[in-house]
Amino acid sequence: MGRMTFIEHDGTRHEVEIEADKSLMQHAADNMVPGIDADCGGECACGTCHVIVDEQWFGKTGAINSNEKQMLEMTPEGAPTSRLACQIEVTDALDGLVVHLPEFQM
Amino acid sequence: MSISTLAMNLSARVVPMQWQIKAAHLAQKTLDRIGLAPKVPEFVESPLPDVSTLAIEDIDVSNPFLWRQGLWGSYFKRLRDEQPVHFQKSSPFGPFWSVTRFDDILFVDKHHELFSAEPIITLGDQPAGLAIETFIAMDPPKHDKQRQAVQNVVAPKNLKEMESLIRQRTQEVLDSLPVDQPFDWVSSVSIELTARMLATLLDFPYEQRRKLVYWSDVAAASPETTGGEVERDEFFPVVAEVAKAFSQLWRDKAARQDAGEEPGFDIISLMLNNEDTKDLIHRPMEFLGNLALLIVGGNDTTRNSMTGGVLALNKFPQEFDKLKSNPALIPNMVSEIIRWQTPLAYMRRVAKVDVELNGQTIRKGDKVVMWYASGNRDERAIDNPDEFIIDRKGARNHLSFGFGVHRCMGNRLAEMQLRILWEELLERFERIEVQGEPEYVQSNFVRGYTRMMVKVSKKNRS
Numbered sequence: 001m002g003r004m005t006f007i008e009h010d011g012t013r014h015e016v017e018i019e020a021d022k023s024l025m026q027h028a029a030d031n032m033v034p035g036i037d038a039d040c041g042g043e044c045a046c047g048t049c050h051v052i053v054d055e056q057w058f059g060k061t062g063a064i065n066s067n068e069k070q071m072l073e074m075t076p077e078g079a080p081t082s083r084l085a086c087q088i089e090v091t092d093a094l095d096g097l098v099v100h101l102p103e104f105q106m
Numbered sequence: 107m108s109i110s111t112l113a114m115n116l117s118a119r120v121v122p123m124q125w126q127i128k129a130a131h132l133a134q135k136t137l138d139r140i141g142l143a144p145k146v147p148e149f150v151e152s153p154l155p156d157v158s159t160l161a162i163e164d165i166d167v168s169n170p171f172l173w174r175q176g177l178w179g180s181y182f183k184r185l186r187d188e189q190p191v192h193f194q195k196s197s198p199f200g201p202f203w204s205v206t207r208f209d210d211i212l213f214v215d216k217h218h219e220l221f222s223a224e225p226i227i228t229l230g231d232q233p234a235g236l237a238i239e240t241f242i243a244m245d246p247p248k249h250d251k252q253r254q255a256v257q258n259v260v261a262p263k264n265l266k267e268m269e270s271l272i273r274q275r276t277q278e279v280l281d282s283l284p285v286d287q288p289f290d291w292v293s294s295v296s297i298e299l300t301a302r303m304l305a306t307l308l309d310f311p312y313e314q315r316r317k318l319v320y321w322s323d324v325a326a327a328s329p330e331t332t333g334g335e336v337e338r339d340e341f342f343p344v345v346a347e348v349a350k351a352f353s354q355l356w357r358d359k360a361a362r363q364d365a366g367e368e369p370g371f372d373i374i375s376l377m378l379n380n381e382d383t384k385d386l387i388h389r390p391m392e393f394l395g396n397l398a399l400l401i402v403g404g405n406d407t408t409r410n411s412m413t414g415g416v417l418a419l420n421k422f423p424q425e426f427d428k429l430k431s432n433p434a435l436i437p438n439m440v441s442e443i444i445r446w447q448t449p450l451a452y453m454r455r456v457a458k459v460d461v462e463l464n465g466q467t468i469r470k471g472d473k474v475v476m477w478y479a480s481g482n483r484d485e486r487a488i489d490n491p492d493e494f495i496i497d498r499k500g501a502r503n504h505l506s507f508g509f510g511v512h513r514c515m516g517n518r519l520a521e522m523q524l525r526i527l528w529e530e531l532l533e534r535f536e537r538i539e540v541q542g543e544p545e546y547v548q549s550n551f552v553r554g555y556t557r558m559m560v561k562v563s564k565k566n567r568s
């Protein structure tokens with residue numbers, strides 16, 4: 001199975017192994033990656049699993065639906081490649097994925 | 107927009123806002139006199155029955171004394187177990203649905219396309235004659251625009267700037283408390299600290315800060331919206347006073363900016379410098395609504411969490427020991443306090459279409475109340491929900507801040523204030539003992555305290 005990397009705002013890197021049928025948010029939670037709160041438990045309803053996807057990977061993370069877009073607009077930390085980690089389905093195609101954590105979750 | 111709001115907006119350029127509100131009040135009094143005004147419900151307290159003696163359809167959780175009488179827990183448990191989506195057809199606030207389980211509440215809150223937050227989020231409608239507009243009670247896309255215009259004031263980045271100021275003000279309050287003798291925690295700590303914070307957010311004259319608290323209390327406590335105790339004749343003059351004070355604050359800021367002063371981080375500076383809100387002063391009902399939202403939103407809620415935390419630690423003393431031996435638990439405890447207290451009992455919606463929910467058909471136009479206070483005690487979603495456990499796993503997964511597009515804008519500020527309070531309390535005090543029973547607010551919306559006597563004793567510094 002492949003691996004993915006979360007990079008905290010201060011540069012600390014966390015490598016995690018890809019597991020089947022889990023969102024990117026669950027990967028972070030299960031591997032104790034700090035900086036992802038996931039207050040709503042993956043319902044796309046809190047915005048506290050915000051990540052900024054490395055530009056070259058952004059296209060591979062799947063489509064953003066209107067709910068996710070709306071929640072993302074509410075975070076002042078938003079960037080052009082922002083996503084909610086609970087809405088990213090992880091498959092082997094994301095082997096090597098790099099995402100950055102914002103300084104703050106809203 | 108109602109015709110009266112439109113008229114107010116049109117005349118806002120020439121007639122001061124507070125006069126317009128006085129005029130609305132007069133018009134209202136006239137309607138009252140000739141018997142045309144909607145009837146204001148009157149609430150007189152009497153002991154409520156044990157819920158087991160009631161038929162399910164007679165259960166009315168809109169009663170503003172349920173919280174004060176300590177019965178809300180058993181009433182909501184019965185609804186959750188027997189009829190989690192429950193219809194009450196004849197409350198003093200009219201017919202309404204109650205949604206009481208965690209998952210169903212999340213569903214309603216998420217689906218703003220099915221459930222509208224307009225025209226207001228309290229059980230009853232606004233006092234007649236005053237259609238204040240605020241984005242907590244607006245649907246997308248208008249909501250999103252207005253929220254984006256002001257949300258930076260409580261964005262984490264801004265909070266980081268404010269943290270040391272808030273800490274310093276907290277220290278001042280705590281250092282002035284009497285030691286080893288009873289005092290009222292609500293007034294001396296909870297209200298005083300929230301007043302200081304609000305004055306900071308608004309850049310409001312610091313010595314007049316307690317006014318903000320008083321205004322916000324009045325705004326949230328009219329009998330027709332929440333079953334509160336404020337009379338209409340107190341309500342209107344306060345709104346007029348707020349309008350006057352805030353217009354003046356706005357105009358002073360604008361003048362200072364025009365004279366070349368750098369804009370600050372306060373809410374009015376932010377609004378003045380945003381395309382969507384820079385003319386807000388010409389839309390008085392919206393102007394008032396947005397500022398009122400910030401003071402009401404940031405007032406009762408944080409205040410009652412500050413009191414609720416002390417009360418919870420007194421009811422669960424082993425948790426206080428746990429805390430003292432491991433202060434690193436403070437952030438987790440803050441989430442647990444906010445869940446346990448659930449400062450706002452609910453938010454109200456109106457169904458935009460017919461919706462099936464947990465076996466019931468909610469009709470288009472029906473009022474739907476999401477009882478966060480019940481969902482936060484739902485055994486199906488939370489283990490031992492009535493226990494206060496400062497190292498609870500998943501403590502952040504509570505409903506107190508709501509979910510979806512209206513999710514509380516001030517949640518990080520509230521958490522920060524509470525974290526600082528507890529850090530500073532642990533520095534200073536060995537014990538914080540509640541003396542006797544606290545006194546509770548009359549409301550179906552605000553779960554708060556009007557008075558709680560405590561005695562603190564100093565930590566031995568070695």
Ligand code: HEM
Pocket residue numbers: 215241242243253260399400403404405407408411444448449450452453506507508509510511512513514515516517519520
């Ligand atoms: C423990 C403290 C607090 C609690 C429990 C709380 C609770 C809530 C709830 C339940 C909502 C509605 C959520 C929904 O409809 O889904 C809300 C919205 C809001 N709160 Fe808070 N709040 C707190 C503190 C604050 C503070 C400190 C501020 C600001 C200074 C604030 C400002 C707001 C605003 C502006 C909204 C409207 C957001 C929108 O409609 O987009 N709140 N809050």
Ligand code: FES
Pocket residue numbers: 025037038039040041042043044045046047048049084085086087
């Ligand atoms: S976990 Fe709440 S939006 Fe992703």
